[in-house]
Amino acid sequence: MTAVSSGPPRVLGHTRPDAVTTAFDDHHPPDPALIADCVHCGFCLPACPTYLLWGEEMDSPRGRILLMDLAARGEIGMDREVVRHWDACLGCMACVDACPSGVQYNRLVEQVRPQIERHFTRPWHVRASRAALFAVLPNPRRMRSLASAVAVTQALGLRRALRMKPLQRLVPKTVRRLDDMAPSLRLADVRSRTPHHLRPRGQRIMRVAMLTGCVQDAFFTHVNRATARVLAAHGCEVLVPPLQSCCGALEIHAGREEPALRRMRNLIAQMETLDIDHIVVNSAGCGSAMKGYGAFLADDPFWAARAAAFSARVRDVMEVIAELDVQLPARLHSLPVRVAYHDACHLAHAQGVRLQPRAVLGRIPDLELADLKESDVCCGSAGIYNLVAPQAADDLGDRKAANVAASGAELLTAGNGGCLLQIQAALRRAGHPLPVVHPVELLDASIRGLPVAQLQARPRNR
Ligand code: SF4
Numbered sequence: 001m002t003a004v005s006s007g008p009p010r011v012l013g014h015t016r017p018d019a020v021t022t023a024f025d026d027h028h029p030p031d032p033a034l035i036a037d038c039v040h041c042g043f044c045l046p047a048c049p050t051y052l053l054w055g056e057e058m059d060s061p062r063g064r065i066l067l068m069d070l071a072a073r074g075e076i077g078m079d080r081e082v083v084r085h086w087d088a089c090l091g092c093m094a095c096v097d098a099c100p101s102g103v104q105y106n107r108l109v110e111q112v113r114p115q116i117e118r119h120f121t122r123p124w125h126v127r128a129s130r131a132a133l134f135a136v137l138p139n140p141r142r143m144r145s146l147a148s149a150v151a152v153t154q155a156l157g158l159r160r161a162l163r164m165k166p167l168q169r170l171v172p173k174t175v176r177r178l179d180d181m182a183p184s185l186r187l188a189d190v191r192s193r194t195p196h197h198l199r200p201r202g203q204r205i206m207r208v209a210m211l212t213g214c215v216q217d218a219f220f221t222h223v224n225r226a227t228a229r230v231l232a233a234h235g236c237e238v239l240v241p242p243l244q245s246c247c248g249a250l251e252i253h254a255g256r257e258e259p260a261l262r263r264m265r266n267l268i269a270q271m272e273t274l275d276i277d278h279i280v281v282n283s284a285g286c287g288s289a290m291k292g293y294g295a296f297l298a299d300d301p302f303w304a305a306r307a308a309a310f311s312a313r314v315r316d317v318m319e320v321i322a323e324l325d326v327q328l329p330a331r332l333h334s335l336p337v338r339v340a341y342h343d344a345c346h347l348a349h350a351q352g353v354r355l356q357p358r359a360v361l362g363r364i365p366d367l368e369l370a371d372l373k374e375s376d377v378c379c380g381s382a383g384i385y386n387l388v389a390p391q392a393a394d395d396l397g398d399r400k401a402a403n404v405a406a407s408g409a410e411l412l413t414a415g416n417g418g419c420l421l422q423i424q425a426a427l428r429r430a431g432h433p434l435p436v437v438h439p440v441e442l443l444d445a446s447i448r449g450l451p452v453a454q455l456q457a458r459p460r461n462r
């Protein structure tokens with residue numbers, strides 16, 4: 001295959017006389033060696049959610065890699081059709097798990113997305129809605145203002161009015177979609193903050209810093225507070241640095257490389273001032289990005305070692321609890337409920353965290369784990385995917401909701417806020433509005449002796 005040579009960026013139609021024409025510039029194009037690892041065996045196809053939906057070769061990992069190969073060789077350009085197939089990828093990494101040849105599709109998709117951002121011009125309305133999303137979502141302060149607005153409109157009954165047919169035509173599509181996905185919120189919840197410091201219960205076993213996140217800090221403050229309590233109950237001294245920035249996950253997964261790297265550097269600088277054993281995360285998407293900082297900043301001489309040291313300390317909250325519980329079991333109360341556990345892609349496929357949440361939930365007396373078919377097939381949330389590709393996201397959400405309903409569960413749990421919102425919306429569409437909670441909330445309820453009804457009574461996104 002044609003190697004991509006060094007030098008200034010060369011894009012199809014803008015080649016130097018002595019250069020190979022290629023659709024990519026020279027800043028981290030999809031690595032030809034990684035592309036060549038694919039032997040086109042097709043073992044990944046049944047694992048790929050978009051291939052499951054549409055049965056289209058170019059919407060499979062193998063097809064997308066072939067398109068990268070052809071684009072690198074200059075046999076195709078970065079046109080609308082090609083970008084459509086790459087854009088339709090959820091970045092769920094199920095194909096990485098399924099591939100017997102060890103193809104690192106995760107790295108390939110991380111390399112191709114910034115190339116799309118640099119060389120493909122999306123229609124103006126798509127650019128406008130993406131710009132609006134990225135002006136708000138990764139900004140904790142703006143997210144909290146948005147969450148407050150959602151809480152107020154809900155309290156005044158305006159969300160219902162927004163959904164009335166005549167008004168719907170006046171509301172932009174992205175806003176309607178955000179409204180569909182936004183959870184029910186109480187202003188008091190949005191305003192209450194996670195304490196900046198929690199002492200361990202009993203002897204201190206470790207000292208951790210917690211990421212509060214951007215979307216998480218606005219829509220899931222109750223999960224952040226439960227996480228801090230559960231960690232403290234297991235012997236952790238918990239630090240919650242104030243004024244945290246977003247971790248950059250949403251932007252890096254969308255190919256917005258520069259702002260994402262800026263956020264990564266900010267967070268590293270903030271966390272490295274603390275004397276801690278681990279950086280604990282309760283959101284799968286954030287955790288997988290933070291474990292990847294070392295790779296994202298590998299060619300930055302000032303940050304490479306610092307980023308690698310940061311990544312080495314990142315743990316999902318369920319990893320920490322599974323490890324600590326062995327040493328210091330907290331007293332757990334009965335929680336008689338049948339629960340379906342959904343494997344968030346960025347926890348199961350990207351971080352390999354599958355057993356720990358199940359093991360932790362399995363310790364809660366009387367909690368029963370239901371069999372959930374296709375528990376590790378993407379629910380369609382995938383960062384901003386359910387906002388920018390609503391039809392595919394809904395199809396996957398409906399498939400997930402049908403499986404949850406068939407499991408006979410009374411409650412759905414997943415270690416990622418985006419999945420919780422996406423599955424909750426799908427369950428509601430299916431007429432099966434189960435409560436959805438983070439696993440840490442179940443553990444928190446069991447430690448505090450709260451009744452299941454309290455979890456089930458939480459307001460849903462209506
Ligand atoms: S990505 Fe892996 S599993 Fe899929 S076709 Fe290529 S080699 Fe086979």
Ligand code: SF4
Nearest residue numbers: 048089090092093095
């Ligand atoms: S990351 Fe997920 S959606 Fe994308 S090609 Fe792989 S399996 Fe398919």
